[in-house]
Amino acid sequence: MPTPTSTEYCVISAPFGCLGVQTELVDGSLMISKIDYLPPDTALISPRNALAKAFSKQCEQYFKDASSIFDVPLKPAGTVHQQKVWNATQGIGVGETSTYGEIAKMIKSGPRAVGTACGANPYPLVTPCHRIISAQGLGGFMKEDAPGFYRQIKIWLLKHEGAL
Numbered sequence: 001m002p003t004p005t006s007t008e009y010c011v012i013s014a015p016f017g018c019l020g021v022q023t024e025l026v027d028g029s030l031m032i033s034k035i036d037y038l039p040p041d042t043a044l045i046s047p048r049n050a051l052a053k054a055f056s057k058q059c060e061q062y063f064k065d066a067s068s069i070f071d072v073p074l075k076p077a078g079t080v081h082q083q084k085v086w087n088a089t090q091g092i093g094v095g096e097t098s099t100y101g102e103i104a105k106m107i108k109s110g111p112r113a114v115g116t117a118c119g120a121n122p123y124p125l126v127t128p129c130h131r132i133i134s135a136q137g138l139g140g141f142m143k144e145d146a147p148g149f150y151r152q153i154k155i156w157l158l159k160h161e162g163a164l
Contacts, residue, residue: 085117095162
């Protein structure tokens with residue numbers, strides 16, 4: 001079996017566009033170090049290592065069945081506050097949502113700080129920040145590009161999971 005190179009990037013198809021997936025060798029272990037939401041016209045790049053291939057299969061499964069679970073190693077990232085927010089999103093079940101304010105109260109923070117942490121999430125889809133919404137509606141998503149591309153992905157994901 002070939003040894004994985006330190007960093008590789010692949011682009012896989014998704015129902016809402018494409019997913020860019022970066023894998024990286026961290027202290028001898030292959031981990032996902034970044035996931036990007038990309039437009040549908042992005043050129044596909046086949047996964048070349050076992051982790052990228054496994055993640056691609058888990059994505060296919062999730063796109064068929066929203067209750068599928070992602071089980072991939074993620075490179076540690078973010079500030080202590082961001083990690084609290086991202087960990088809190090893991091407790092929001094498929095088909096459920098929570099508000100920025102509810103998460104803020106739970107981790108003793110502010111709603112805007114929660115939103116900022118969600119916008120900085122390096123592992124969207126796996127760390128489901130799309131399940132956090134505004135008390136007045138959908139809320140922003142990924143650096144407030146509303147009503148743009150990322151917001152459309154949030155809507156797609158929440159519909160797919162039965163939360164909209």
